[in-house]
Amino acid sequence: MCDAEEQDLYAVLGASPSDSVQQLRHRYQQLALQYHPDRLLQSSSEAAGSRFVEVEAAWRILRDQNTRRQYDLQRREECVYTYCCRCGGGFSISEEETRKSQQDDEEEEAGQHRGVLVCCDTCSLTVYVTWSLNGKT
Structure with missing residues (x-):
């Protein structure tokens, strides 16, 4: 395909x-x-x-x-992180998205948190996934 x-x-x-x-x-x-x-x-x-x-x-x-x-x-299958949505679909972040976000994070100050909006693949719901910029998740 x-x-x-x-x-x-x-x-x-x-x-x-x-x-x-x-x-x-x-x-x-x-x-x-x-x-x-x-x-x-x-x-x-x-x-x-x-x-x-x-x-x-x-x-x-x-x-x-x-x-x-x-x-x-x-x-x-290419996703690193997935989470099931209440509609039966799922939220997922690909490896590429996490790498890009981590590169963006290097420009931020230490001690802050960063995140990304992730949309459900079947409905209109979104979640905001956050992580710490100091390397500790």
Whole structure:
């Protein structure tokens, strides 16, 4: 399907994992109209064409319930921390997100706390995950 190093398919569509198929379809249609090579001038069609290919590939996976479920499971396997939501979905933070947050933390003063908002993958709930900047969690 896709490798861990590939871009997040939801991010390609400018959507979130909790979006419905109808919402994903709407985002896909907007982006397809925006980046379709036939709609653009010749000079910008190459860059737009590659962006259109990304959008089309993301939509092909996320539009089908089975392939979307497989993709979501693959994304969850790459997560470091997970927590179950009351809706049955889950909150998760990937290894990449924790590394980026830790790099940001190095710029902060010692003794402070830092955190990140994490959204549920199926509903609209969010949690704020915090950690101490002095290295003690």
